[in-house]
Amino acid sequence: MTTQSVADERAVRLVAFRHTINRWDVKVSPYLYISPFFILFAICGLFPLLYTGYVSLHEWSLIGGEGDFVGLENFQFVLGQPKFWDALRNTFSIFLFSSLPQVLIALVIAAVLDTNIRAKTFWRMGVLLPYIVTPVAIAIIFGVMFSDKYGVINTLLTNIGLPAIGWHSDVIPSHIAIATMVNFRWTGYQALIFLAAMQAVPRDYYEAAMIDGASRVRRFFSITIPQLRPTIIFVVVTSTIGGLQIFDEPRLYDQFGTGGADGQWRTLTMYIYNLGWIESNFGRASAVAWLLFIIIIIFAALNLIISQQISSGGSRAKK
Amino acid sequence: MRNSRRTAAVAIAGAAVFALVATGCQSTDNGAGTPNNDWENEEITLTLATFNNFGYTDELLDGFTKLHPNVTIEHTIAATSNDARTNYFTKLGAGSGLADVEAVEIDWFAELMQYSDKLVDLTSDNVKDRWVSWKSEAATDADGRLIAYGTDIGPEAICYRSDLFAAAGLPTDREEVAALLEGDWAHYFEVGQDFVANSDAAWFDSAGATYQGQINQVKNAYEENDGTVIATTNAEVEDIYNSTLEASKTLSAHLGQWSPDWNAGMAAGAFATMLCPGWMLGVISGNSPDVTTWDVANVFPGGGGNWGGSYLTVPAQGAHPEAATALADYLTSPESQIAAFVEAGTFPSQVAAYGTPELNDYTNEFFNNAPVGTIFTDRANAVSVAPFKAAKYFPINDAMMNALSRVDVDGTDDAASSWDKFVADVEALG
Numbered sequence: 001m002t003t004q005s006v007a008d009e010r011a012v013r014l015v016a017f018r019h020t021i022n023r024w025d026v027k028v029s030p031y032l033y034i035s036p037f038f039i040l041f042a043i044c045g046l047f048p049l050l051y052t053g054y055v056s057l058h059e060w061s062l063i064g065g066e067g068d069f070v071g072l073e074n075f076q077f078v079l080g081q082p083k084f085w086d087a088l089r090n091t092f093s094i095f096l097f098s099s100l101p102q103v104l105i106a107l108v109i110a111a112v113l114d115t116n117i118r119a120k121t122f123w124r125m126g127v128l129l130p131y132i133v134t135p136v137a138i139a140i141i142f143g144v145m146f147s148d149k150y151g152v153i154n155t156l157l158t159n160i161g162l163p164a165i166g167w168h169s170d171v172i173p174s175h176i177a178i179a180t181m182v183n184f185r186w187t188g189y190q191a192l193i194f195l196a197a198m199q200a201v202p203r204d205y206y207e208a209a210m211i212d213g214a215s216r217v218r219r220f221f222s223i224t225i226p227q228l229r230p231t232i233i234f235v236v237v238t239s240t241i242g243g244l245q246i247f248d249e250p251r252l253y254d255q256f257g258t259g260g261a262d263g264q265w266r267t268l269t270m271y272i273y274n275l276g277w278i279e280s281n282f283g284r285a286s287a288v289a290w291l292l293f294i295i296i297i298i299f300a301a302l303n304l305i306i307s308q309q310i311s312s313g314g315s316r317a318k319k
Numbered sequence: 320m321r322n323s324r325r326t327a328a329v330a331i332a333g334a335a336v337f338a339l340v341a342t343g344c345q346s347t348d349n350g351a352g353t354p355n356n357d358w359e360n361e362e363i364t365l366t367l368a369t370f371n372n373f374g375y376t377d378e379l380l381d382g383f384t385k386l387h388p389n390v391t392i393e394h395t396i397a398a399t400s401n402d403a404r405t406n407y408f409t410k411l412g413a414g415s416g417l418a419d420v421e422a423v424e425i426d427w428f429a430e431l432m433q434y435s436d437k438l439v440d441l442t443s444d445n446v447k448d449r450w451v452s453w454k455s456e457a458a459t460d461a462d463g464r465l466i467a468y469g470t471d472i473g474p475e476a477i478c479y480r481s482d483l484f485a486a487a488g489l490p491t492d493r494e495e496v497a498a499l500l501e502g503d504w505a506h507y508f509e510v511g512q513d514f515v516a517n518s519d520a521a522w523f524d525s526a527g528a529t530y531q532g533q534i535n536q537v538k539n540a541y542e543e544n545d546g547t548v549i550a551t552t553n554a555e556v557e558d559i560y561n562s563t564l565e566a567s568k569t570l571s572a573h574l575g576q577w578s579p580d581w582n583a584g585m586a587a588g589a590f591a592t593m594l595c596p597g598w599m600l601g602v603i604s605g606n607s608p609d610v611t612t613w614d615v616a617n618v619f620p621g622g623g624g625n626w627g628g629s630y631l632t633v634p635a636q637g638a639h640p641e642a643a644t645a646l647a648d649y650l651t652s653p654e655s656q657i658a659a660f661v662e663a664g665t666f667p668s669q670v671a672a673y674g675t676p677e678l679n680d681y682t683n684e685f686f687n688n689a690p691v692g693t694i695f696t697d698r699a700n701a702v703s704v705a706p707f708k709a710a711k712y713f714p715i716n717d718a719m720m721n722a723l724s725r726v727d728v729d730g731t732d733d734a735a736s737s738w739d740k741f742v743a744d745v746e747a748l749g
Contacts, residue, residue, distance in 0.1 A: 149574065
């Protein structure tokens with residue numbers, strides 16, 4: 001009798017336990033499944049981010065490590081440096097010279113690749129080729145091509161009677177030269193992303209538009225662009241982040257890698273690098289890293305709003 | 320909404336990845352092992368880290384392992400001195416990961432000197448008076464500990480293009496050129512004015528290199544012996560700055576050192592002379608392999624000068640400091656350094672190497688068989704001043720090079736406005 005009741009009780013408990021497990025399974029497991037990303041992000045993203053913030057409030061040298069707590073002194077210092085503002089100017093200028101043409105040209109290339117052309121795979125592979133070349137190789141080759149005195153570009157310019165351009169001495173030309181490298185490498189990649197999105201646009205829309213007598217250009221602006229809206233936002237946001245963090249190309253643009261004698265093409269990330277690794281001042285470097293982080297967030301948000309404005313006409317009508 | 324959340328995530332992730340790179344890894348682990356007195360009887364592996372080309376061949380390293388069969392040497396070579404510097408300071412800060420014997424370039428040696436307590440004291444009777452005095456003095460810290468063994472030095476001569484000299488009516492023979500250029504820097508610039516009056520080429524490559532030659536002859540250029548920064552108030556520095564830029568207006572080829580333009584200009588005959596430490600010979604022959612008229616004259620304006628050179632150090636964090644010291648001792652012996660010089664052109668800093676037949680008979684075919692062994696021995700003996708370099712020397716000198724480039728190469732500033740920016744840069748180093 002007692003044995004029986006104990007067994008019953010045990011069975012009841014077991015069922016109850018299974019219930020609890022089941023409830024947990026439903027409630028907890030979705031979070032468990034997505035947790036690897038967040039755990040990894042916390043270790044590799046969030047922690048360094050916060051730690052950089054901690055470093056930026058201290059005197060901190062490369063070797064000596066943590067020094068005194070100085071509050072916002074590092075921020076105050078870098079904000080008072082003309083070099084910081086020059087770097088900010090350069091970063092935005094190079095970003096505009098690269099991202100804008102890049103997105104526009106990539107859209108056009110994608111539209112062309114989306115039509116019925118021969119040897120499709122060949123052309124699609126072709127636009128991706130520059131992406132395969134390492135940025136270091138591109139930077140070195142372009143750096144030599146854009147040499148001020150013996151470079152190919154200036155030789156061509158002077159041969160057709162134009163004045164040589166100070167690609168390494170003047171501010172805007174150096175930005176254009178660096179943006180050229182960035183565009184060379186990324187335009188094809190962005191074009192393929194656009195192409196993939198374009199192929200997902202239902203063909204019925206185009207057929208209907210054709211029957212209505214819409215021209216090719218009209219179809220592009222009234223169907224393709226609105227349909228591409230999420231993709232355009234994605235590309236704009238990622239290229240904003242990439243553009244504001246530009247480092248490889250300007251760093252390898254000349255032999256010293258410090259951004260020119262007058263900081264003509266020293267970007268914010270290069271400024272961080274110089275502060276941290278050359279001047280061994282991690283406190284100031286972290287302060288600039290945080291400022292850059294804030295700028296990127298503001299800019300990514302701005303970009304999002306703008307790109308939603310630009311391409312929302314068609315899709316909003318459908319809603 | 321979905322989009323904006325993703326945006327924020329992407330933005331945070333992106334910035335965070337950068338932050339990760341910026342923070343690096345800080346580890347407080349101290350990997351120092353206990354000193355081992357009987358390392359001779361134990362199987363050990365020593366790691367040796369150098370950069371560029373030190374001329375340490377496998378045969379040279381085998382020479383050490385033959386004497387000490389219990390030792391295996393692993394040699395890693397970084398591509399540039401800058402890579403080696405970043406690696407060195409990162410791992411010195413972390414307290415582990417450095418090789419048993421680490422090479423250091425003179426450019427960042429002063430910076431390392433601040434942390435001399437993290438390096439093994441290498442003082443020993445074995446190496447007493449091994450080096451030219453200023454080489455070992457620079458490697459002795461405030462407490463009198465010798466923390467590094469000298470490898471090579473860069474005594475400077477003048478390299479010149481005999482075809483450009485001939486076309487401008489100047490002598491071409493290297494003895495006569497040496498006699499022509501004998502004197503101070505003002506004299507060097509005067510001869511240059513004569514040259515450019517009769518030639519389309521420039522006299523020297525850049526204001527930066529020419530300034531470097533002069534500043535290396537100043538004992539306390541940027542810092543007092545106690546480390547006080549005097550760069551912006553030192554009249555000597557400002558004088559050299561102004562006179563070099565004044566001369567550069569007519570004499571410079573306006574080619575930034577190490578730039579692709581500079582490399583191309585060397586082959587194209589853009590300039591007739593350049594300051595030439597021993598290791599520069601390889602740079603010149605590499606950049607202008609088809610030019611047959613480069614030569615080297617046994618002379619240097621204002622006496623002797625040194626540009627570059629390296630040391631070997633033994634970080635205290637290594638597991639076998641005594642074995643590592645023995646290896647550094649072996650590699651910096653006069654015999655080893657002569658072998659390295661023949662291999663890679665790294666001119667010995669060891670006194671006993673000078674005058675040996677191996678060095679005296681060494682000629683360089685590219686420079687019309689110039690007896691570079693004897694020329695650079697003379698140039699090394701002519702070096703009388705060891706510039707004092709403390710922790711800020713190199714950032715300051717870097718700022719100075721930029722100041723000179725702004726005027727000489729870029730033309731974005733005149734001498735006065737560029738000097739003001741230099742002053743601001745030095746103040747920002749704080």
